[in-house]
Amino acid sequence: xxxxxxxxxxxxxxxxxxxxxxxxxxxxxxxxxxxxxxxxxxxxxxxxxxxxxxxxxxxxxxxxxxxxxxxxxxxxxxxxxxxxxxxxxxxxxxxxxxxxxxxxxxxxxxxxxxxxxxxxxxxxxxxxxxxxxxxxxxxxxxxxxxxxxxxxxxxxxxxxxxxxxxxxxxxxxxxxxxxxxxxxxxxxxxxxxxxxxxxxxxxxxxxxxxxxxxxxxxxxxxxxxxxxxxxxxxxxxxxxxxxxxxxxxxxxxxxxxxxxxxxxxxxxxxxxxxxxxxxxxxxxxxxxxxxxxxxxxxxxxxxxxxxxxxxxxxxxxxxxxxxxxxxxxxxxxxxxxxxxxxxxxxxxxxxxxxxxxxxxxxxxxxxxxxxxxxxxxxxxxxxxxxxxxxxxxxxxxxxxxxxxxxxxxxxxxxxxxxxxxxxxxxxxxxxxxxxxxxxxxxxxxxxxxxxxxxxxxxxxxxxxxxxxxxxxxxxxxxxxxxxxxxxxxxxxxxxxxxxxxxxxxxxxxxxxxxxxxxxxxxxxxxxxxxxxxxxxxxxxxxxxxxxxxxxxxxxxxxxxxxxxxxxxxxxxxxxxxx
Amino acid sequence: xxxxxxxxxxxxxxxxxxxxxxxxxxxxxxxxxxxxxxxxxxxxxxxxxxxxxxxxxxxxxxxxxxxxxxxxxxxxxxxxxxxxxxxxxxxxxxxxxxxxxxxxxxxxxxxxxxxxxxxxxxxxxxxxxxxxxxxxxxxxxxxxxxxxxxxxxxxxxxxxxxxxxxxxxxxxxxxxxxxxxxxxxxxxxxxxxxxxxxx
Ligand code: SF4
Numbered sequence: 136x137x138x139x140x141x142x143x144x145x146x147x148x149x150x151x152x153x154x155x156x157x158x159x160x161x162x163x164x165x166x167x168x169x170x171x172x173x174x175x176x177x178x179x180x181x182x183x184x185x186x187x188x189x190x191x192x193x194x195x196x197x198x199x200x201x202x203x204x205x206x207x208x209x210x211x212x213x214x215x216x217x218x219x220x221x222x223x224x225x226x227x228x229x230x231x232x233x234x235x236x237x238x239x240x241x242x243x244x245x246x247x248x249x250x251x252x253x254x255x256x257x258x259x260x261x262x263x264x265x266x267x268x269x270x271x272x273x274x275x276x277x278x279x280x281x282x283x284x285x286x287x288x289x290x291x292x293x294x295x296x297x298x299x300x301x302x303x304x305x306x307x308x309x310x311x312x313x314x315x316x317x318x319x320x321x322x323x324x325x326x327x328x329x330x331x332x333x334x335x336x337x338x339x340x341x342x343x344x345x346x347x348x349x350x351x352x353x354x355x356x357x358x359x360x361x362x363x364x365x366x367x368x369x370x371x372x373x374x375x376x377x378x379x380x381x382x383x384x385x386x387x388x389x390x391x392x393x394x395x396x397x398x399x400x401x402x403x404x405x406x407x408x409x410x411x412x413x414x415x416x417x418x419x420x421x422x423x424x425x426x427x428x429x430x431x432x433x434x435x436x437x438x439x440x441x442x443x444x445x446x447x448x449x450x451x452x453x454x455x456x457x458x459x460x461x462x463x464x465x466x467x468x469x470x471x472x473x474x475x476x477x478x479x480x481x482x483x484x485x486x487x488x489x490x491x492x493x494x495x496x497x498x499x500x501x502x503x504x505x506x507x508x509x510x511x512x513x514x515x516x517x518x519x520x521x522x523x524x525x526x527x528x529x530x531x532x533x534x535x536x537x538x539x540x541x542x543x544x545x546x547x548x549x550x551x552x553x554x555x556x557x558x559x560x561x562x563x564x565x566x567x568x569x570x571x572x573x574x575x576x577x578x579x580x581x582x583x584x585x586x587x588x589x590x591x592x593x594x595x596x597x598x599x600x601x602x603x604x605x606x607x608x609x610x611x612x613x614x615x616x617x618x619x620x621x622x623x624x625x626x627x628x629x630x631x632x633x634x635x636x637x638x639x640x641x642x643x644x645x646x647x648x649x650x651x652x653x654x655x656x657x658x659x660x661x662x663x664x665x666x667x668x669x670x671x672x673x674x675x676x677x678x679x680x681x682x683x684x685x686x687x688x689x690x691x692x693x694x695x696x697x698x699x700x701x702x703x704x705x706x707x708x709x710x711x712x713x
Numbered sequence: 714x715x716x717x718x719x720x721x722x723x724x725x726x727x728x729x730x731x732x733x734x735x736x737x738x739x740x741x742x743x744x745x746x747x748x749x750x751x752x753x754x755x756x757x758x759x760x761x762x763x764x765x766x767x768x769x770x771x772x773x774x775x776x777x778x779x780x781x782x783x784x785x786x787x788x789x790x791x792x793x794x795x796x797x798x799x800x801x802x803x804x805x806x807x808x809x810x811x812x813x814x815x816x817x818x819x820x821x822x823x824x825x826x827x828x829x830x831x832x833x834x835x836x837x838x839x840x841x842x843x844x845x846x847x848x849x850x851x852x853x854x855x856x857x858x859x860x861x862x863x864x865x866x867x868x869x870x871x872x873x874x875x876x877x878x879x880x881x882x883x884x885x886x887x888x889x890x891x892x893x894x895x896x897x898x899x900x901x902x903x904x905x906x907x908x909x910x911x912x
Contacts, residue, residue, distance in 0.1 A: 372800045376799055391796045
């Protein structure tokens, strides 16, 4: 995994490609690599849909090996949604396959001058870039099905749906899962629009004839992986709650805490929460012949996903995640889990970020376009997006655009990106991360990871008022580093609570590459990534005024706790003091 | 809450059937118990859980929606709602965890026993919600003490449950076997509570 594949979509008559060594980017993977390439090679002030922007697709440092959980893919670009740097993360099979093919990154550059749609085929024999206009206007499911018919069921796909082709700013990039379904998405920030602007509909990956990446020290690697897996299995979150109920186990908890944003952040509790909870969903999956415990890629041992069937036992969608259930559920006042799963499928097919789209649907309800709680009307709006009607394009452009078009003043976005599923007035520490993240409002930017073990930022007294600012900083640093490994962010809980699990992760990196990484180096890596990203954003025009939550969070108290977001701006400005 | 003159419909189920009712606890059920004692005392002395179990499994606790850090200090007053969960994922999950290193991130909603004075101890009713794994582990034990729920809420729960046949056969015994008939019966008693006891 020591080469970069660069595909120039704007070269002369036809696209060209070039394979080069990692060079100055050696030692980087995942988010570290995508952000470094974007910062070094993309002009920060360029238009995100112009030829100057690049789309960087990078497996993590551990992807393609036997390391459990190492199949997360990072996709980076200048975001058409936020206007800043973006790393969007997806599960599915592509990271493992791309890494086994030996690529640390695939970079899509330039922009074709003609109106064709392309597919790219990458296998052990090389790279082919072909015009395939028959894929135009297809949803992800139909497009992938066509590729599987042509190349076989063993292939892995990275694709865009109609939303990406229309270059809508809520569009995602789909990755196929173990069943070959395009159900795992790099959604946040509209990367699908960038892929669409390069006129690439589909990347087909085939690792036939390639083998698993071999560590420099196989014995040490195997032993570390074993300890790592044991840690994940014995932790209550990664060994019990996530496998049994998926991330949607959080619905009841956030609702009880009064931090479940309801009716576009008007309230903190939703009366229909238990009808759409992870507990309810898991029991339906079991009863209908679906699956409540399932991995999104081979090698996942937590298996937080599942298969959601209808009452007749037919596939509806992969198990929708908590944030998806929320954005279409409490946010829109919808308590019908079958219809929410249906919307999850439709958005996967059109190629839309389910958080951004769900929040935009709720804003359409707030504007009175359709009634709160009307799931059928919400599904009709999604069909408008699929057809590319003017109304559909507005909703498919995300929450900020929808809010502006309909003249709303309560629009939950930071840096243009929709705020997800956790009310920052109830859990203020999350609000600090939403406000200051380089990515726009992002619940995964500062995950609950091993800051205590890394000792990043030294000892933090949780009882002091500045605690949450320091915690947010430390969490963002640690998360940026973890995002470079290809590890699913859900390993964070075991890393946080079981020191041996964290040591095992470092040991895997060391034995794979024959290096001598220390926890201090991990902190340095996280800081370096954040600095690169902050610097890019500053050059793109972001100031500290962009590191703020929308004003309504300060002005409007949310019941039942009747709290506002009161972390002072000066405190927010201290997050990146390192 | 139970009204002073309300006479609940009472159903006795077999102990081994209690597991089918685990999902009911996420909606909240009423329980008669000693009120005014701390969460820890209530769960240990009244319901028989061990301190070790509470320490290991009961990692997320809410009293009237406020996250509780110290269950040995928080008294459960008459009419309060107690919600219990195991460890939860996500930054929010870690933040809501009791005595967690990230608890400052939700400081403004954290439970505080304001004046520190003991609450009056007497028999009363509380609402208990059990989420996720704890519903399966603690639910059957609480059911031995008897739980109460609005008849209409129970009717809706049965209607939406994939286990409606098991639920109705546990409660209806041999008298009512058809779930729809059982639901209709509950709807006819819309203003009443239903008490379910496992034994
Ligand atoms: S834990 Fe969930 S999101 Fe993470 S890799 Fe496994 S299935 Fe995918």
